[in-house]
Amino acid sequence: MSKRRHISNKGIVSLVVATFVLLLFPTSGYAIPAFSRQYGTSCTTCHLDFPKLNDFGKAFKDAGFKFPKDDESFLKVPPIMLGAPAQAELWPHTVFPGTIPGLPPIGLRYNTFYQQVNSNRDNFNRVLPLDSVGNFIPKSDFQPGLFSIFTAGNFGSGISFWVDDDISVAGANSNGGLGDGYLKFNDIGRLLRMPMLKLPENLLNLRVGRFELDLPVSQARTWNLSGWDILSQANIGVQNGVSPLENVNNTFTMAQAAHGLELSGGHATQGYHYSITALNQNTSGATSGSPLGVGPQNAVSFASDSNFKDLYGRFVYRWNLEHDLASRDGVQAAGTTGPHDHTYLALGTLYFYGRSVQRISGVLPDGVTPAVLTAREPFYRVGGDFNFNYRTFNLFGLYLAGHDHNLVPVTTEGETAPSSFISSRAATFSGGLLEADYLALPWMMAIMRWDQVKSTADRVKFIEYDPAAPPGSAFFSPSSATRNRFTPGVQFLIHANIKASFEYQMRPKQIVYDPATGLALTKPFRTNAAITGLEWIY
Amino acid sequence: MKRIALVTLTAMVALTTVAHAGTIHGKVSGVSGVSVVYVEAVPGKTFPAPTQHITIDQKGLMFVPHIVAVEQGTSVDFLNSDSVAHNVFWISISGNKKLGHNLGTWPKGQKQAFKFDNPGVVALLCNVHPEMSAYVIVSPTPYFAETDKSGGFKIENVPDGAYTVTAWHEGAKNKSNPVKVAGDTSADFTLTK
Numbered sequence: 095m096s097k098r099r100h101i102s103n104k105g106i107v108s109l110v111v112a113t114f115v116l117l118l119f120p121t122s123g124y125a126i127p128a129f130s131r132q133y134g135t136s137c138t139t140c141h142l143d144f145p146k147l148n149d150f151g152k153a154f155k156d157a158g159f160k161f162p163k164d165d166e167s168f169l170k171v172p173p174i175m176l177g178a179p180a181q182a183e184l185w186p187h188t189v190f191p192g193t194i195p196g197l198p199p200i201g202l203r204y205n206t207f208y209q210q211v212n213s214n215r216d217n218f219n220r221v222l223p224l225d226s227v228g229n230f231i232p233k234s235d236f237q238p239g240l241f242s243i244f245t246a247g248n249f250g251s252g253i254s255f256w257v258d259d260d261i262s263v264a265g266a267n268s269n270g271g272l273g274d275g276y277l278k279f280n281d282i283g284r285l286l287r288m289p290m291l292k293l294p295e296n297l298l299n300l301r302v303g304r305f306e307l308d309l310p311v312s313q314a315r316t317w318n319l320s321g322w323d324i325l326s327q328a329n330i331g332v333q334n335g336v337s338p339l340e341n342v343n344n345t346f347t348m349a350q351a352a353h354g355l356e357l358s359g360g361h362a363t364q365g366y367h368y369s370i371t372a373l374n375q376n377t378s379g380a381t382s383g384s385p386l387g388v389g390p391q392n393a394v395s396f397a398s399d400s401n402f403k404d405l406y407g408r409f410v411y412r413w414n415l416e417h418d419l420a421s422r423d424g425v426q427a428a429g430t431t432g433p434h435d436h437t438y439l440a441l442g443t444l445y446f447y448g449r450s451v452q453r454i455s456g457v458l459p460d461g462v463t464p465a466v467l468t469a470r471e472p473f474y475r476v477g478g479d480f481n482f483n484y485r486t487f488n489l490f491g492l493y494l495a496g497h498d499h500n501l502v503p504v505t506t507e508g509e510t511a512p513s514s515f516i517s518s519r520a521a522t523f524s525g526g527l528l529e530a531d532y533l534a535l536p537w538m539m540a541i542m543r544w545d546q547v548k549s550t551a552d553r554v555k556f557i558e559y560d561p562a563a564p565p566g567s568a569f570f571s572p573s574s575a576t577r578n579r580f581t582p583g584v585q586f587l588i589h590a591n592i593k594a595s596f597e598y599q600m601r602p603k604q605i606v607y608d609p610a611t612g613l614a615l616t617k618p619f620r621t622n623a624a625i626t627g628l629e630w631i632y
Numbered sequence: 633m634k635r636i637a638l639v640t641l642t643a644m645v646a647l648t649t650v651a652h653a654g655t656i657h658g659k660v661s662g663v664s665g666v667s668v669v670y671v672e673a674v675p676g677k678t679f680p681a682p683t684q685h686i687t688i689d690q691k692g693l694m695f696v697p698h699i700v701a702v703e704q705g706t707s708v709d710f711l712n713s714d715s716v717a718h719n720v721f722w723i724s725i726s727g728n729k730k731l732g733h734n735l736g737t738w739p740k741g742q743k744q745a746f747k748f749d750n751p752g753v754v755a756l757l758c759n760v761h762p763e764m765s766a767y768v769i770v771s772p773t774p775y776f777a778e779t780d781k782s783g784g785f786k787i788e789n790v791p792d793g794a795y796t797v798t799a800w801h802e803g804a805k806n807k808s809n810p811v812k813v814a815g816d817t818s819a820d821f822t823l824t825k
Contacts, residue, residue, distance in 0.1 A: 135693050136763045150716070150760075163715035168692055420739075424717065428737040432719035432759040590762070 127591065127631050128199035128246065129159070134170040137590040137631075142435075143539040144593065144631070146317040146531070149435045152362040153425045156296065158254035158280035159246055162425055171196035173250070193250035201246075205239035205629030207319075214619045217606045221615070238262070239629065242273070252280040256305075273314060274351060276303030283359070301356040306349070308358060308369035308408045310442055310479035310492050311527075313349035319597045319627050322492075322527045323545040323579060325349040329450075329473065329498045331521040332551050340550065342498045342521035344377045344450040344473055352406070353397050363425060363436070368409045375400035377450035377473075400451045402470070410442030410479070437484045444494075446475040454503055454512065461509040469501040469515045477526075486533035493526040523549035525577075537587040541597070545579040552577060572602040573618055595627040654813040656797060657786040658820040660779050663801045668701045668769040669785045669821070670776035672796040672808065673751070679774050681705025685745065688756070688766060690718045695756060695766030699802065703774045704751045710735060711743040719759045720744070725770070726752030734759075753800060769800055790817075799823060 130137060137144050140151030147155065153162045161168050177191025211231055219228030244258035258273035283297035306314040313325045325348045331340025354373030360366040376399045414436040416422040426433035449470045456467035477494035498521045503512035525547035532540045552575045583597030603618040660667040682703050689696045691713040702708065712718045721734035731752070735744050737760075748754065751772035758764040769776070775795075777785040790813050798808040799821035811819045 133693065134763065135761055139693075139761055161716065167714070168716075170692070424739075426717060426760075428717055428739070430736050431721070431734045432737050433717040 127201040128195070128197070129154075130591075131197055132171050132195060132199070132247075133161075133168050135168075138536070141590075142533055143317055143531075143585055143587060144591070145315045146539075149363050149426045150433075156361050156363070158248050158252055158278060159256075160248055160254075169196070176250075190251065192253070193248075195247045199245045199247040201244050201631055203240065203242045203244070203629065203631040205627055207237040207239055207628075208234070208626045209237065210234045210624045212620075212622045214604075214621045217604075217616055217619065217621075220606055221608065239627070244273070248280075252282070252284075254278045254280055272304065272351075274303070274305045276301050276305045278302075296361060297359045299356075299358045301358065302354075304351050304353050305356065307352050307371060307373075307406050307446075308356065309348060310408075310410070310444070310477075310481070311490065311529075314351070317539075317585065318529075318541065318543065318581070318583065319595050319625050320581065320599065321349060322529075322543075323547050323577065324492065324494050324525045324527055327494075327496065327523055327525065327547050327549065329496050329521050329523055329549070330551055331498070331500060339502050339518065340500050340521045341452055341469065341502045341515070341518075342450065342471065342500050343452060344471070344498050344521075346377050346404075346448060346450070346473075348446070348475060348494070354403065362412075364412055364414050364423070366409070366411050369407065371406040372403045373406065374398040375402045375404050375448055375451070377448065400449065400470070402449045404446065404448035406444070406446045408442065408444040410440055412438050412440035412481075414438045434485060435483055438482070440479075440481040442479045442481075444475070444477050444479070448473055450498060452501070456503065456512040457509055459513055461506070461513060464511075467503065467512060467515070469503070471499040471501050473498040488531040488533075489529070491526060491528040493524070495522070495524040497522050521550045523547060523552075525549075539585045541581075541583040541585065543579075543581040543583070545581065546576060548576040573605040574603065577602040591632060592630045593628070595629070597625055599623045599625065653789045654792050654815045654817055655786060655788050656775075656790055656811060656813060656817050656819050657784070658818050660783040660785065660799050660801065660821045660823060662823040663783075663804050663825070665781075665802070666699050667779040667783065667785070667799055667801040667804075667821075667823070668699065668771075668776060669779065669787065669797060669799045669819075670701065670769065670771035671773045671787065671790060672798055673772035674793075674795065679703065679705075681747075682774075685709050687711055687743070688768070689713050690720075690758070690764070693761050693764060695758075695764055697766070699767045699769070699778065701769040701771060701776045701778055702748060703776070704770050704772050705747065705749055706770070707745050707747045708768060709743045709745045712738055712740055715740050717760065718764075720756055721759060722754045722756055725750050725754050728752070767802060 129140070140147060140154055142148045154160065173193035173196050175191065175193055177189060179191055181188050181191040211233060215231040215233070216228065219230065222228050240260050241262040242258060242260045246256040248254040255277050257275040259271050260273060261271070278299060278301040280299050281296050282300055283293050306312060309325065311322065313321045316322070328347050329342055329344040331342030352371060352373035354371055356369055356371040358367070358369035360368055374397050376397060378399045414422045415438055416427045416436055421427045422436070427436045450473050452469040452471060454467050456465055457463055458465045473496070475494060475496045477492055479490065479492040481490040482488070500518045500520050501515035502518045504514050504516050505512045527543065527545050529541065529543045534540055552572055579602060580600040581597050583595065585593055585595045587593055600622050601620050603620055605614050605618050606616040607613065608615050660669065682705065685707045686700060686702055687709045688700060689711045693714065700708070710720045717737050717739055719735070719737045723729060723732045725731035731750050733746070735746060738744060748768060748770045751770045754768040754770060756766040756768060775787050775790045777787045779785045792814050794810065794812045796808050797811045797819055798806055800806050801823050804823040804825050807821050807823055809819060809821065811817060
């Protein structure tokens with residue numbers, strides 16, 4: 095039996111664990127009870143089906159977690175002054191006056207899940223010897239979810255903040271607990287506003303800290319039970335004999351939290367919006383220790399694994415399609431029976447550029463002296479998206495392609511280890527998402543999703559690529575180059591802060607092969623799962 | 633002599649009028665906050681609609697005031713003082729869904745008037761901000777009053793006679809009692825939720 099055909103129990107366990115983490119700990123999403131308390135208003139003022147924002151919620155966020163106009167007149171709990179406003183005139187001879195929220199801006203969220211997996215779930219146990227104990231997956235299971243604390247608000251002077259943390263330490267984008275934690279200086283363009291320039295409002299914002307990239311759809315704050323596959327796609331190259339060696343091991347995903355700074359401008363509710371982000375390079379997923387005491391005091395590690403800062407840019411333009419001009423320009427469209435989200439079409443594009451770092455043990459050109467060789471492999475992600483909304487119907491989609499330059503280590507004759515790299519075929523992936531949300535009733539939203547990822551690694555696993563080589567992984571690995579997932583769902587707001595969600599994941603097709611003969615033991619099947627979730631925020 | 637007779641006659645007329653314009657006073661207990669007490673319709677008697685408009689403001693994501701008692705036929709101006717759009721609608725008037733109405737949406741500084749021709753309790757809502765609510769109590773007669781903080785009320789200028797008087801409170805069951813008004817008359821109500 096060849097090594098690559100061997101499916102180890104350890105590997106299966108790892109895959110099962112990883113898959114279950116993805117399946118059962120859905121991505122985190124937040125609505126902000128702290129704002130409800132401060133403004134004395136319902137979650138539905140800003141959310142359609144929390145945490146999905148309506149147009150007013152988007153404008154509230156754009157304004158720095160404030161009402162777009164006359165914010166102070168809506169606050170039921172006045173902020174605490176950290177200096178009289180008149181102190182501003184004394185600056186720089188005094189600390190510039192700011193505010194903190196009158197109530198601790200704290201919200202809590204908990205969720206719990208139940209899942210039911212179909213009878214195909216244990217098909218992979220067939221590949222084990224008859225007397226082996228496999229990794230049996232229960233047909234049904236109750237799971238605890240997240241217990242998150244989150245705070246957000248503003249400090250006056252257009253400075254807003256956000257910190258969220260998963261106390262139970264789980265969930266996508268939490269990275270061991272901390273989700274996002276940033277300070278945002280809103281509309282700093284106003285400092286440059288001079289009569290002759292006539293700069294528009296919200297031309298320039300600065301966000302610093304840890305935050306999710308400005309994506310077309312937020313994976314960290316998704317309203318779905320499971321995240322969008324394409325946004326969680328890393329680019330891991332293939333290292334077997336089936337295809338040319340790919341020395342690509344880039345763990346970066348679009349959904350992971352970025353450490354850096356972001357310049358942005360425009361509005362989410364109308365016209366243009368842009369953002370440019372410079373963020374830490376970390377493609378290995380590892381952090382470096384700080385044995386020399388370098389870095390911030392008390393720091394124990396560095397989040398970067400390279401000097402290079404990655405760059406991300408996004409531009410989107412939204413056309414509000416209301417006939418009435420006032421309605422078109424308003425935060426929300428005004429209808430005969432009440433304000434509602436605009437009918438709109440938004441088209442956007444995004445581009446990410448980074449350098450993936452691969453370090454291996456090698457030798458200097460003399461072929462003998464040991465050395466660490468570093469390959470800096472440029473990579474990019476590029477995509478386009480659209481978002482169309484008609485009253486309570488929302489259709490949006492994203493196409494994303496990933497490309498990693500592939501530098502393969504070369505060991506020349508007479509060398510004991512690699513001494514250099516040569517460029518080889520790039521590791522790529524592409525795919526996207528398409529989702530339709532229909533708010534049938536103010537408390538009920540029907541969802542239909544399609545996720546697709548097509549990657550180099552998947553292609554190599556594809557049976558037609560090497561019929562003699564069965565997939566090297568088991569649970570939930572696709573049987574073809576393309577992973578398709580259809581996910582219908584429905585969500586119910588029991589109250590504005592309590593939600594029951596259901597989704598049925600029609601997962602990618604799989605095939606079980608005999609590891610010894612390479613013959614298929616099953617017909618293509620799907621390991622579908624029905625997941626129900628309950629979550630509440632307070 | 634003529635002058636004395638005129639003064640005497642005037643005094644007698646005045647006393648007669650006072651004697652026929654009684655007062656209902658009392659206390660609404662069992663609940664806290666503002667209640668509304670009003671005299672139910674008097675068979676065979678109609679009252680001219682008031683010409684003065686009453687204003688209900690929408691300010692700071694609240695209806696201000698929260699409870700308004702008006703006479704049947706009164707026009708209420710709904711003003712939006714917030715810099716966000718508001719809506720005003722009601723599902724029914726005293727449970728009669730045929731009388732439900734949606735006034736629509738309007739921006740800051742604008743108002744819409746509505747004439748309440750049907751008596752009953754109108755629960756106002758805003759379909760943008762579900763926490764907002766207010767009540768318009770449309771009295772079929774001009775004889776109504778809102779209670780003070782202690783629950784006390786006083787309805788003045790009620791002609792002597794037999795009436796049905798109803799006490800309303802948000803979240804409590806209405807209570808109607810027969811009251812015979814003869815001058816200064818007392819009527820207490822105990823409401824339950």
